[in-house]
Amino acid sequence: MQDIYDVAIIGAGVVGTAIARELSRYQLNCALVEAKPDVGMGTSKASTAIWHTGFDAKPNTLESQLLHRSYELMETFVSEAGVPVERLGGLLVAWSEEQQQALPGLLARAHQNGVTDVHTVSAEEVYRLEPNLNAGAWGGLYVPGESIICTFTLPLAYATQAVLNGTELRLNFPVRQITTEADGTIRLQSDDDRLRCRYLVNAAGLYSDEINRMLGHHEFTVTPRRGELIVFDKFARNLINHVLLPIPTAITKGVLVSPTVYGNVLLGPTAEDLDDKTNTATSAAGLQMVWEKGQAILPQLVAEEVTATYAGLRAATEHSDYQIHLHADQNYVCVGGIRSTGVSASMGIAEYVGGLLAEAGLPLTPKAAFKPVKMPYIGAAGIRPYQNEAMIAANPDYGRIVCHCERVTQGELLDAIHSPVPARTLDGLRRRTRVLQGRCQGFNCQAGVVDLLARETGQEPRRLLALEGER
Amino acid sequence: MKREQTDVLIVGAGPAGLAAAVELKKLGAGKVTVVDREPEAGGTPRLCHHVGFGIRDLHRVYAGPQYARRNVAQAAASGAIIRPATTITGWGNGRTLTYSSPDGLGEIKAQAILLATGVRERPRTARLVPGKRVQGVFTTGSLQRFVDQYQLPVGHRAVIVGAELVSLSAFMTLKKAGLDVAMMTTELPQHQIYFPYVPMKWLTMDLLNRVPVRPLSRVTRIFGRKRVEGVEIRRLDTGEVETAACDAVVFTGDWIPEYEMARSGELTLDGGTRGPQVDGQFRTSRTGVFAAGNLLHGAETADMCALEGRSAAQSIHDFLQNGRWPAASLPIQCAAPIQWAAPNRVTAGEKAGELAFYVGEFRQNALVEVRQGGKVLYGQRYGRLRPNHVMRLRGDWAAGIDFGGAPLEIGLAR
Numbered sequence: 031m032q033d034i035y036d037v038a039i040i041g042a043g044v045v046g047t048a049i050a051r052e053l054s055r056y057q058l059n060c061a062l063v064e065a066k067p068d069v070g071m072g073t074s075k076a077s078t079a080i081w082h083t084g085f086d087a088k089p090n091t092l093e094s095q096l097l098h099r100s101y102e103l104m105e106t107f108v109s110e111a112g113v114p115v116e117r118l119g120g121l122l123v124a125w126s127e128e129q130q131q132a133l134p135g136l137l138a139r140a141h142q143n144g145v146t147d148v149h150t151v152s153a154e155e156v157y158r159l160e161p162n163l164n165a166g167a168w169g170g171l172y173v174p175g176e177s178i179i180c181t182f183t184l185p186l187a188y189a190t191q192a193v194l195n196g197t198e199l200r201l202n203f204p205v206r207q208i209t210t211e212a213d214g215t216i217r218l219q220s221d222d223d224r225l226r227c228r229y230l231v232n233a234a235g236l237y238s239d240e241i242n243r244m245l246g247h248h249e250f251t252v253t254p255r256r257g258e259l260i261v262f263d264k265f266a267r268n269l270i271n272h273v274l275l276p277i278p279t280a281i282t283k284g285v286l287v288s289p290t291v292y293g294n295v296l297l298g299p300t301a302e303d304l305d306d307k308t309n310t311a312t313s314a315a316g317l318q319m320v321w322e323k324g325q326a327i328l329p330q331l332v333a334e335e336v337t338a339t340y341a342g343l344r345a346a347t348e349h350s351d352y353q354i355h356l357h358a359d360q361n362y363v364c365v366g367g368i369r370s371t372g373v374s375a376s377m378g379i380a381e382y383v384g385g386l387l388a389e390a391g392l393p394l395t396p397k398a399a400f401k402p403v404k405m406p407y408i409g410a411a412g413i414r415p416y417q418n419e420a421m422i423a424a425n426p427d428y429g430r431i432v433c434h435c436e437r438v439t440q441g442e443l444l445d446a447i448h449s450p451v452p453a454r455t456l457d458g459l460r461r462r463t464r465v466l467q468g469r470c471q472g473f474n475c476q477a478g479v480v481d482l483l484a485r486e487t488g489q490e491p492r493r494l495l496a497l498e499g500e501r
Numbered sequence: 502m503k504r505e506q507t508d509v510l511i512v513g514a515g516p517a518g519l520a521a522a523v524e525l526k527k528l529g530a531g532k533v534t535v536v537d538r539e540p541e542a543g544g545t546p547r548l549c550h551h552v553g554f555g556i557r558d559l560h561r562v563y564a565g566p567q568y569a570r571r572n573v574a575q576a577a578a579s580g581a582i583i584r585p586a587t588t589i590t591g592w593g594n595g596r597t598l599t600y601s602s603p604d605g606l607g608e609i610k611a612q613a614i615l616l617a618t619g620v621r622e623r624p625r626t627a628r629l630v631p632g633k634r635v636q637g638v639f640t641t642g643s644l645q646r647f648v649d650q651y652q653l654p655v656g657h658r659a660v661i662v663g664a665e666l667v668s669l670s671a672f673m674t675l676k677k678a679g680l681d682v683a684m685m686t687t688e689l690p691q692h693q694i695y696f697p698y699v700p701m702k703w704l705t706m707d708l709l710n711r712v713p714v715r716p717l718s719r720v721t722r723i724f725g726r727k728r729v730e731g732v733e734i735r736r737l738d739t740g741e742v743e744t745a746a747c748d749a750v751v752f753t754g755d756w757i758p759e760y761e762m763a764r765s766g767e768l769t770l771d772g773g774t775r776g777p778q779v780d781g782q783f784r785t786s787r788t789g790v791f792a793a794g795n796l797l798h799g800a801e802t803a804d805m806c807a808l809e810g811r812s813a814a815q816s817i818h819d820f821l822q823n824g825r826w827p828a829a830s831l832p833i834q835c836a837a838p839i840q841w842a843a844p845n846r847v848t849a850g851e852k853a854g855e856l857a858f859y860v861g862e863f864r865q866n867a868l869v870e871v872r873q874g875g876k877v878l879y880g881q882r883y884g885r886l887r888p889n890h891v892m893r894l895r896g897d898w899a900a901g902i903d904f905g906g907a908p909l910e911i912g913l914a915r
Contacts, residue, residue, distance in 0.1 A: 260629075265764060308726075310633065310634070311631065311632050311633045311722075311724070312631040312632065313631050314631050314721060314722070316631070317629050317631055321629075335623075335627050335757065336626055336627045336629060337626065337627070338626045339626050339629065339631070340634060416588070416590070416601045417590070417601065417606070419502065419605055419606050422601070422603065422604075422605050422606070423605060426603035426604070427603070429586075429601055429602050429603035429604065429605065430540070430586060430603050431538060431586075431588050431601065434538050434588065437588070437590075437601075456636075469627075470621050470624060471624035471625070471626055471627075472624070472640075472643050473621050473622060473624060473640045473642045473643050474539075474621075474642070474643075474646075476643045476646070476647070477643060477646035477647040477650060477651045477653055478646065478650075478651065480647075480651070480653055481651045481653065491653050491654060492654050495636045495637070495653070495654060495728070496635070496636040496637070496726075496727035496728035497636075497637075497654055497656060497728060497748070
């Protein structure tokens, strides 16, 4: 561990990990500091998993600019790193006259945002693209670039590449106090640990306003906005071909219906402002609302089994644009208010933040070699280990299926536990491999997975199962 | 990719699949191969460390694991090939299935296929029970694996969702692990536990005396930070809400067939059971493909699944001999409160076979009828109909069906 880091990044969500990855290409000693026991555990893990073009962003905002830039950067990265994506294209369907009338405005906005391949489609075309839609569509808007992405793999890929290139990942490090030392360095204090750095990046997501206040700034307040979602069984996947996006109007905000890269169908989210930044509970009313809206769009969907339900919290602020500010006098960059576009804008934000740090005087000298990253593939569109004759021949553990629903093998579980950013919790293993995320939700494999994780990591099952330790 | 052939390929080495294998070998079928995705054959009874298995098929009482071992040993001794850790990954042409295993990928071409893939309990998410995603939420199946297979801790105080036969299994497993059971909840007006095995009656009475059953109640929320800390329970009739502190919740019953293979093979599914439709000879809608066991009905006890496997073996053997596959059959639909019936097709010129069915309400002195159009084909009177309990209708009523006519319907007398 370093005595003094050149840069510390607070928050290992999709934005913080992307920044850490970006800085790891330079000759710097960086620390990625995270309160939770793993990367990607906040807003990043419970999103709608859409890789947005930014076609509907407010034009001439930083958000619009960074979404646009990020899209280009991510096209290269996701394919090199093996992040599961499917380039399905998005379809906004108008279900009323009011929504139909909103389409030309959305088209103009898309063009303003530089997303020029968007075009309107007739009702007939809508049904040709999506034959299982409910009756009553007026028309739609087709956005070829809208895609789906694995939001579990993306922050892990960023973090893994950062770690491979020398970044230190400091987990279980909730920042409680920030002070400036006599020599000008910044000191971060957690409950039982501390570190010092010369430059500080705040990418603390839901808590970015609190970190910002520790540094004496009050530009924004984060309001957790809860979104509840329902994941349907893989048998629903063939019902749709595109990401079906809602058209926001003055009266209602609809829900989206989207395939996932794991071959399921996702329905949601709700949008409800809360005051508790830990309230990731689903609610009866929320699930019912989503269910009814989903049924109205795609009636056959709700005849399939529900695989999972979850709720995520987005970091909304009182501002409509990102809150990215350089405080050069403090060697501090605040990256707040990323709302619901963090996944899609992550690489654009990271590059931009690098520029701000350089502006504040951080020397960015590229390393001789920037090590690449290749992530285990957990999507449904490609070949998984259980389907790979060569992998099984080399190691029969890739033919030992532990999780039958998601076809996760013993080999993949062991890889995840012993990876550069290792899984130490059940949730960590779930996000890295898909284990426990299938239709049976652990009916078959949960106990075996707990046993394996406990043995491989030397942890007490009681702790993994939250029967002791922090409740 | 390895290429193999077999006369009969049985998918699922549980009570139905193994019993079918034994019977097929007895009948002189050639090569019989049983695959199972689990690392060990035997099926669900492997996980049920309590007695009550084998009564009607073997006329002896076994504990689950003992019963499973016996079935596996008998199938192996009969000459059937048993291949655990082998997952069927898809259908090729006709009756060829592809698989993945630690030995690599392959395909097996069969003359006949028996699907015996079983059933699972709906987890909390599929029941849309809101609240936090926390540790300590089980199904009976996952609980049994925690306690008996891996000796993992499951908490101190539990709420059991459901009050039917399988809930009794959950109760016994929890007691064995030293937990207090705070209560059982059921959405029905009373519990549905019965005694498939007389010594269990004493145990059941003892349970019902000690554990409060909340009738007409639904678990409406799970709360806690990382571990379950309690559940919210709502009375369906009065709307009254109570909370129960607990660090474990067990969702029992609410069966859903493991229909993945059946659906990917494009078999016609039944709207009631959600498993593949079969006739009295266990034939599905795809030529040469049969189905038996709890894939057809969630959930019947293991001994009955084994008996069904035996019967299916006879049909499979007949098919191997004569290659005949009937063209005309009629579906049997269910009228509420009947929820499902299996078999759920009748083939022309054959007996219907004994029908298993589930009813959604308690009824006294009820007449269950099979009808076609307005015409009553058969009626059977029941002193008591109990939900979540397999009821049976005798199978000798197929006379008088018009195979060019309307679908059959099973329902209560109007």
